[in-house]
Amino acid sequence: MFKVGVVGGTGYTGVELLRLLALHPGVAPSVITSRGEAGTAVSDMFPNLRGHIDLRFTEPDVGRLAECELVFFATPNGTAMKMVPELLRSGTRVVDLAADFRLKDPALWERWYGMPHECPDLLPEAVYGLPEMNRAAVAKARLVANPGCYPTAVTLGFLPLLEAGLIDADSLIADAKSGVSGAGRKASVNALMGECGESFKAYAVPGHRHQPEIRQVLGSILAEPPALTFVPHLVPMIRGINATLYGRLTAEPGDLQALFEARYRGEYFVDVMPAGSHPETRSVRGVNQCRLAVHRPQGGETVVVLSVIDNLVKGAAGQAVQNMNLMLGLEERLGLEAIGLLP
Amino acid sequence: MFKVGVVGGTGYTGVELLRLLALHPGVAPSVITSRGEAGTAVSDMFPNLRGHIDLRFTEPDVGRLAECELVFFATPNGTAMKMVPELLRSGTRVVDLAADFRLKDPALWERWYGMPHECPDLLPEAVYGLPEMNRAAVAKARLVANPGCYPTAVTLGFLPLLEAGLIDADSLIADAKSGVSGAGRKASVNALMGECGESFKAYAVPGHRHQPEIRQVLGSILAEPPALTFVPHLVPMIRGINATLYGRLTAEPGDLQALFEARYRGEYFVDVMPAGSHPETRSVRGVNQCRLAVHRPQGGETVVVLSVIDNLVKGAAGQAVQNMNLMLGLEERLGLEAIGLLP
Amino acid sequence: MFKVGVVGGTGYTGVELLRLLALHPGVAPSVITSRGEAGTAVSDMFPNLRGHIDLRFTEPDVGRLAECELVFFATPNGTAMKMVPELLRSGTRVVDLAADFRLKDPALWERWYGMPHECPDLLPEAVYGLPEMNRAAVAKARLVANPGCYPTAVTLGFLPLLEAGLIDADSLIADAKSGVSGAGRKASVNALMGECGESFKAYAVPGHRHQPEIRQVLGSILAEPPALTFVPHLVPMIRGINATLYGRLTAEPGDLQALFEARYRGEYFVDVMPAGSHPETRSVRGVNQCRLAVHRPQGGETVVVLSVIDNLVKGAAGQAVQNMNLMLGLEERLGLEAIGLLP
């Protein structure tokens, strides 16, 4: 059993990580930190964990964290970069669920996150933790930048088309919709049920932090980052992301269904659904799965890809555990074989 | 007070129509038909109408309906076309909330609705009831085809751009999202709360009946119907449509905000929000309003228009009353000046 | 047109009050205050009010408020009591939607609200604004304490039974359920959609502030305040209260349905539904209505009353306008004749 730690266990990605780790047969969560809740029993804050997690939140302390084989950061953006250098020096490996190590360009980070990066020297080394693209690199990484929720759904959907060079990289449109847990578990007016229940809206149309992240990841396939129009929306539900992706064909594409199936053959966590399908977010509720369907409506020039994930699992905590499994040499799917909760 | 009738008053557009008509100062609902519920008091089926509507459902009877100045059809597709010819002959005017008279081409109707049209001779005469495009024609019409919910939201959003010739008519994408009341009030598994609550999905990606309707309407502005990719989605809420519209600029557009404001100046039921806005469906809950915002993310080549309506009001019953007001020579906004129910 | 003011217009009761006042034919809202949002256009904060309210929030200022005939307080508990004495002295009448003037006993206030009362001398004068009990007194009042949402639903349900002396006053149980808008529009973790969506729970079982209020009101019918077990619950919806009330019969009750109908005959805002009914909260969504049904399951000794209201309307802003109408000598139902938004 590997000892693992979680820094910042009081948000939604934190509790989801604890849920997955508590039942994981290969690791033992041994430190959970929270500056604000130090001393509180984890299961007092999250009653679903009663009987499964006996730990109390503690003050973050690099010394204690360094006793872990691997530490997850489920903290607000800008926190991990303050502690990661010391942890890495002590030999502990890190999966950061926040955005600190996702963008390779520190100037881009500063522009979108509003603060200078505190350890830009680590950015080249950090591996973008999308195993379906970077499996081998993740396995060897000391530091993994766990992808954002939208970037995971969008990238897995565009990947086969871009790798095959079938769509115009300057016509990409990602119309993405997320449940409200994506906004985190912090006091705010905007995420009140009275504000976002029974309503639907787009937000951040002028610019969203996940847009440069997606461009960077897709750019690693192409010669350069594509022109991407990315519009996120807020759905009155708790979990789930649906990304509807549009690309303009540049060539006769052949059998798109076969292309997608071939790309993801053997990928346990990506399910290409039968031709004509419409994946529902509930089919992946609580599980580390991306379900995809590819359409070419009425044989036209536009390809439509539907991509669904649970933003807290394949979009955050589940993918982090998938990365951990690879890093620790465990079976990649260990602890991640649950079935989506439907209905 | 004009006498008006409603054929098929037991669905969601029916009850919404009754809600609006009950308080309308210029008309008196005097016949409400339902084959299945004949004899039932309307307010027994819809308790919100207790104290406001004293009628009982009756068997549909053209004779009694013909005593009305105007009759609404809130029936399933294919019903109105059986009764409308006789009603028109008797001098009663008609607003059909179903699709029977929306498509001008009877072959297109048959292909999308799966039945031959029974009075194709009336199709040329029927006026497409989007007052913001066809106000004068509506006022004189004997027969108005009330637009579909998606077509209303999509058309009002694209209109200023297409009229100004600013976007490529072969790049149009409409990513639309609707609450579940759009599926109607009939027994079905798919619209159970257990099936569509807490989940999100696209549907009908290969083809949806509103796609040819939108192409026809937009085509009336252009030389020919545009190539439109239309993807509808189901949102876990009851009321509301949000359409996110994408068009590729073909020329330097100038001030898009000013363009939209100019197009809809004086339109009481279309509200162009301030630059940078993100309209929410709840802001139009229960009211005959379309709220629009226009964006050009990061100054790129793609224009994004956000358009929200209440699918049951501006997308159905409210627009029908707006058309009725025009047809009867009443003030266009009569009975339609409520304020959206927020929260 | 009477000039009216609203102190604290940024919460849910505030915006609801503005929605009702904006369309009210007898009054003109002329001052809306908010310390935090002074200078902001009301319709920038609440887009549903665009085109209906042109005011901006201003700093609360007794001088300006005193120019109004009547002022509403839609403020947190403890605010009104600081300003009301001066306003009354200037001749302006007041409806307080908060709790400051509901409890007659200042010691009880201090115990439940955690602060000393600042003008206990006004408590005897304040009229509890439940018109169905206190209509005449409301009409003459300078100061009306608008009832709490739960007390309104519970009191109207128990009233006929207690006035008739049919149930044991020491066996009263009120199992009440409220939508989340009851928690107000302020940043908090507990009211996040991620916390209260798709879940149900009881809260405040050891004691809730509305319990002494209900006891006081019911006590005004009885010789003394009854023993009441009051358990509130949080429902994953935005608007609506359902109170399920249990009382033990002390005598053969005769025709309970007739009793209820007789008690509320002529009461426009209380609707006794037909025998055997189960009122739904949605039937009163957005309207100033209480719907009641009375049951005696299997002829046993327990009477069950079902009472539904919209917590923001008959439970707050609508009742406040009803009180205002009485106080200003207007028709009681003026501006309150909308129809519930269903679905």
Next chain:
Amino acid sequence: MFKVGVVGGTGYTGVELLRLLALHPGVAPSVITSRGEAGTAVSDMFPNLRGHIDLRFTEPDVGRLAECELVFFATPNGTAMKMVPELLRSGTRVVDLAADFRLKDPALWERWYGMPHECPDLLPEAVYGLPEMNRAAVAKARLVANPGCYPTAVTLGFLPLLEAGLIDADSLIADAKSGVSGAGRKASVNALMGECGESFKAYAVPGHRHQPEIRQVLGSILAEPPALTFVPHLVPMIRGINATLYGRLTAEPGDLQALFEARYRGEYFVDVMPAGSHPETRSVRGVNQCRLAVHRPQGGETVVVLSVIDNLVKGAAGQAVQNMNLMLGLEERLGLEAIGLLP
């Protein structure tokens, strides 16, 4: 690996059973029947099962079912009683998730379920499958009647108080609230999201089938069935039951918290929460758990018990698997150790 079968796998209890059985390490689901869907792959109907269940629905056939060690019936009421006698004769054991074998009195069955019982001779033998009451009998049973969802939540909450003789058996009130999945997965108007979303109501106040079931179970503790007022309500959410239970103390009760903890010590699936708690349904979402809290508001004469379960798990499929484990001599918690999905 024991072979098990499921008759009627297309409803919500069916798919939930399949979810639990698919990952259960001790059994192999080998037959899943559905008259209407014979031939369909299970995972085509329930995409969450893709990759986990390879079976197709087959016509119900006693011969094939008899090859199973144990068969579950997840059928509508009245179906199991037609097939169970033959299955038992062939040596297959049965857990019926419907109501066919819950009531001991065939006349009571006929009255509440509207059809004569077809094998009343089996009723005495059938064991009521609430392991926390009847563990030993379940283990030896050929035929287990899996309890209703409401009866599970209500019985576990009242049990300690009634066993200890602390409350008046003629004052019992159970105010219960259920998510909509309790209504099943069949086409109906009442369970449409448009009908039950964003609304709350009581139903079946004059009488609900679970009332005689609860009385029978509680009556097995007492000298005779108690007088129980049972009022169910519909909550706009998918999963979860909350029962708020009221009993009148007949004696000074001592330490109620200790009483509950003692009663359920060692019960893995019943969690007595700390004094003062308010269990949320989401804390048991997807898991075979009942969470309880006991209150005595303000030291009065009424005890309030809060009891939450997931109606599809501890209220149906999970309890069925728990019973199966006991019957097959497996560890009782095998396959049932998941953690509730929160948020």
